[in-house]
Amino acid sequence: MLEAVEETLAAGHQVLVFINRRGFAPTLSCHACGWLAECDHCDARLTLHRQPPLLACHHCDQRRALPDACPDCGSADLRPLGSGTERTEETLAERFPDVPVHRIDRDSTRRRDALEQTLTEVRRGEPCLLVGTQMLAKGHHLPHVTLVVVVNADAGLYASDFRALEHSAQLLEQVAGRAGRAAHPGRVLVQTMHADDPHLRLLSARGYDALAEQLLEERRVAALPPFRFLALLRLEGAQEAAVTELGGRAAAALREHLEARELDVDCLGPVPAPMERRQNRYHLQLMLSAEKRSRLHEAGAWLAAWLEAEPAARRVRWSLDIDPQTLS
Numbered sequence: 001m002l003e004a005v006e007e008t009l010a011a012g013h014q015v016l017v018f019i020n021r022r023g024f025a026p027t028l029s030c031h032a033c034g035w036l037a038e039c040d041h042c043d044a045r046l047t048l049h050r051q052p053p054l055l056a057c058h059h060c061d062q063r064r065a066l067p068d069a070c071p072d073c074g075s076a077d078l079r080p081l082g083s084g085t086e087r088t089e090e091t092l093a094e095r096f097p098d099v100p101v102h103r104i105d106r107d108s109t110r111r112r113d114a115l116e117q118t119l120t121e122v123r124r125g126e127p128c129l130l131v132g133t134q135m136l137a138k139g140h141h142l143p144h145v146t147l148v149v150v151v152n153a154d155a156g157l158y159a160s161d162f163r164a165l166e167h168s169a170q171l172l173e174q175v176a177g178r179a180g181r182a183a184h185p186g187r188v189l190v191q192t193m194h195a196d197d198p199h200l201r202l203l204s205a206r207g208y209d210a211l212a213e214q215l216l217e218e219r220r221v222a223a224l225p226p227f228r229f230l231a232l233l234r235l236e237g238a239q240e241a242a243v244t245e246l247g248g249r250a251a252a253a254l255r256e257h258l259e260a261r262e263l264d265v266d267c268l269g270p271v272p273a274p275m276e277r278r279q280n281r282y283h284l285q286l287m288l289s290a291e292k293r294s295r296l297h298e299a300g301a302w303l304a305a306w307l308e309a310e311p312a313a314r315r316v317r318w319s320l321d322i323d324p325q326t327l328s
């Protein structure tokens, strides 16, 4: 990757380095005992930022000063773990000191016009490096970029959601679309620990349409959308016990109803949401799936009516999402 960056800059072109992680590093860890900086309110790690220096939760916005020592063992050997846009910017600026490095993410563009100013500078066409998050994937015309480097694509590719691969491939396609749209053809390099993954190979050899066809076939076999319809009941509340209790009773009542009415709808759960605790609230899910959309709507309407009539549901926030686009 570094060689390709060097060649591209030497040829007088620009390079886009895409990393879908803002901040300096995904978290801070203690090298002595393995402690990791975690949010007090969410099941999530705190992201290490350097500009300004702090630990921040990207889910609830909790901010904390950087500790001088490990809160568990007292060691001062605290180290950043992994890389975000700030660290990538720093590393590239050290490696290519004669070329400007522009970082584009939500933190660097907080000031009004900051993004436009940077893009105007980039469009003048001098060799430079752009480091950015998915903010950069969409819409911006960058005619002088002829190399796109995607750093650590695996986090998105192998997330738990069944649509993760589809969404990541679309993002890669968009990022790749930034390269070589003017007179010069572009090149895209993707960094992965799973270079032999058949899906990635298909995407790189034959493009998004071929991958989409393959994914469709897999969805058909696994009875997932668009071959089956889904609805997701999300429950959340400050009291874990109240949420769990209501979720369990709602599922039992729904199953009884489905059986009595002989409705062809499957009910899965309740199960904890992928991030169970967010902003000190507990999140639980119940999934409904059906081959016929009308059956799904019938079951969903019955479930919503049951919850509306249920006194315990007043202390728990709930929502019913038909065709959920994410399962989080």
Ligand SMILES: [Zn+2]
Pocket: 030, 031, 032, 033, 034, 035, 070, 071, 072, 073, 074, 075
């Ligand atoms: Zn420690």
Ligand SMILES: [Zn+2]
Pocket: 039, 040, 041, 042, 044, 057, 058, 059, 060, 061, 062, 279
């Ligand atoms: Zn948090």
